[in-house]
Amino acid sequence: MEIREEIMEILQELRSDVDFEREQALIDDSVLDSFDIVSLVGELNDHFDIEINVEELLPENFNSVEAMVRLIQKIQEEE
Amino acid sequence: MGLVSFEFAALLTVLLLVYYLLPVRHRWRVLLVGSYLFYLANSAGMTVFLLVTTVTTFCAGRRLGRINEETRNYLAASQGKGARKEYKQSQQRRKRRVVLAAVLCNIGLLVALKYTGFLFESANALLQAIGIGGRLPDIGWLLPLGISFYTLQAVGYVIDIYRGKYEPDQNLAQYMLFVSFFPQMIQGPISRHDQLAHQLYEGHVFDYRRVTTGAQLVLWGLIKKFVLAERLAVVANGVFDNYLNYAGLSMLIGAAVYGVQVYADFSGGMDLVGGIAQLFGIEITENFARPYFARSLEEFWRRWHITLGAWMRDYVFYPVSLSKTFARLGKRTKTYFGAQTGKRIPTFLAMFLTFLLVGVWHGAEWKYVAYGIWNASIISSSILLQPVYGRLADACHIKRESPLWRLICMVRTFCLVSLGRFFARGTSLHAALVMLKSAFTVWNPEVLTNGTFLFPIGLLLQDWLVILFMVLLLLAVGLWQERGICLREVIAGQRLPVRWAVYVAGVLLLVLFGMYGPDYEAASFVYQQF
Known part of the structure; x- marks a missing residue:
């Protein structure tokens, strides 16, 4: 399965009320709150066996599914 | 000299005149002089504490900036993946030592000045309760003006440099202005360096x-x-x-x-x-976004004293809840309490710690501890009960986006906030x-x-x-x-x-x-x- 699809699955389970395909400002528009972010990071870490550091908790890394894909690819390359 | 006084109005008028008369590149100097005049007029004997915070965080920022630069240069030149990883880890350890020293020094100063009296008083009560003699002295130190605000602002700056968010300040005098900018010295907001500093330093035309x-x-x-x-x-x-x-x-x-x-x-x-x-x-930076329009206590705290909430979120809640210790705790709690509840327990613990700190940030008294616990308890219980509320609303055919339901939620939030006020006031x-x-x-x-x-x-x-x-x-x-x-x-x-x-x-x-x-x-x- 593609990274994007896997992230979409995690996101849908986390917040089924949000249209993640269309949202481009999940953090800037406060669609996801800090509790969602912590849960999401935990799920992404477990699922992709990576470690997202607190310094990577920037709006530009979590505003959209595409941004999350880029972040995970970057961490996977570095690890 | 408060913000509402004739002396302040006179100082402000003079500063504005000089600010706009001087060449643009020198205008930040007017703000610096004004800020220190304001501080000396209000808290002259305590200026040393402001200077200690300024100098220690400035030096820590410079040191962290140098380590960040060394790391970037090495990584740009090096090809081996293993060597790069090892080097990054060793640099990270160096950075951690610097940031820890700066945070401990400044938060330690804040705790010593603001909370020693409270800690001694509580220890005396405990000693008395368990029948042990001896008594710690009563301490009622005067607090430096704005220490709760400028300490968090300066510590946030150091942590941001540690995280590589931006480059450190190279000019001590300019950094002194960032920490002491006079309008926000009395009651905040707690600004971020990347939002405020360049505005202060660049000077503005009329x-x-x-x-x-x-x-x-x-x-x-x-x-x-x-x-x-x-x-x-x-x-x-x-x-x-x-x-x-x-x-x-x-x-x-x-x-x-x-x-x-x-x-x-x-x-x-x-x-x-x-x-x-x-x-x-x-x-x-905005510090309020119409908090009484919030539909939940959690939303209220995103609209009320925004800069304190954001500081606690970025520098306490996130680092604690995403720490390795809490990740391990999460794995254990999932085993004992099941996946859904278990994964939430570490987040709730981090939230309780955060709200406890928000509470005691207001003052060294047990009522503020209770204030923090009250807020954390309501928010965690409302998150846990959210599915129940959802089912209830569906059963009663309530449209959650209807104006009436939104109004009910706002009134409910106001009531919850007001009950918390008993502890705060x-x-x-x-x-x-x-x-x-x-x-x-x-x-x-x-x-x-x-x-x-x-x-x-x-x-x-x-x-x-x-x-x-x-x-x-x-x-x-x-x-x-x-x-x-x-x-x-x-x-x-x-x-x-x-x-x-x-x-x-x-x-x-x-x-x-x-x-x-x-x-x-x-x-x-x-x-x-x-």
Whole structure:
């Protein structure tokens, strides 16, 4: 399965009320709150066996599914 | 010299004149001199603490910046993946030592000055309770002005450099200005370096539109403070400072009134700060976003004292809840409590810690500990019960986006916030508990109609009418702002006579209905004490 699809699955389970395909400002528009972010990071870490550091908790890394894909690819390359 | 004094008005006038007369590249120096003059006038003997924080965080920032640069250079030149990883880890350890030293030094200073008395007092009570002799000395140190605000601002700067968010300041004098910028020294906001510093250093040309909108904001802040907050303070102080004379509904009214008072006071103070900064062409971070329109307590805390909440989120909640210790804890709790509940337990623990810190940030008293626990308990229980609320709403065919349901949620949030106010404003934890007990065990609605509450407290009928007018005005302004309408831009777009009619009305409102004057001593801003 593609990274994007896997992230979409995690996101849908986390917040089924949000249209993640269309949202481009999940953090800037406060669609996801800090509790969602912590849960999401935990799920992404477990699922992709990576470690997202607190310094990577920037709006530009979590505003959209595409941004999350880029972040995970970057961490996977570095690890 | 408070923000509302003739001395401050004189200082501000001189600073504005010199600021706009000097060449643009020197204008930051005026702000620096003004900031230190303001600090010396208010807290001269304590300036050394401000300087210690400034110098230690500046040096730590420079050191971290150098390590970041070394790391970047090495990684750019090196090819081996293993060597790169090892080097990064070793650099990370060096950075951690620097950031830890800076944080411990400055938070330690804050704790020593603000909380030693409280810790000694609590230790004495404990020693007495378990029958051990000996007594720690009573300590009542004076606090340096703004220490709770500038310490967090400076520590946030160091952590941001550690995280590689931006480059460190290279000019100590400019950094001194960032830590001490005078409008925000009394009650914040807690600014971020990447949002504020460049505005302070670059200097601004005179912009008539920006200066007039700044002046409007100052006027609006003064109206909130002197027309509304000072009147409500008479009621809130009357109830909270003499709580044994009141009971039942009077307690609830007192808490609700205090909620509006502290909002008018603090947000009015923020308007004043933001307006003064705008006079120099500087935009300060928003600290309020109409908190009483929040539909949950969690949303309330995203709208109230935003810069403190964001600081606690970024530098306490996230690092703690995403730490390896909490990740391990999460794995264990999932085993014991199941996947859904188990994964939430570490997050809730991190939230309790965060709100505990938010509580004690307000002051070294047990009531603030209770205030933090109250907020964390309500938020965690509402998250846990969210599925239940959802099912209930569906069963009752309630549309969650309907205006009526939104209003109900707002009122419910206001009630929850008001109950928390008993801890925040009560004279002690004991007083808060006595008031809460009375509020829910004594039923006395007659206080509203027989005049035993409304008038003996010190306000006349016309005062209550002014309060009503101001609350409706705040509500209307809030509703416009919620719809994305900027009232100041609407006013600025009107013809000259209309604009001036609004300004004159504002000034008249302040002059005629403000509570001030030679026989009246206006209270300090509530958040000044923190």
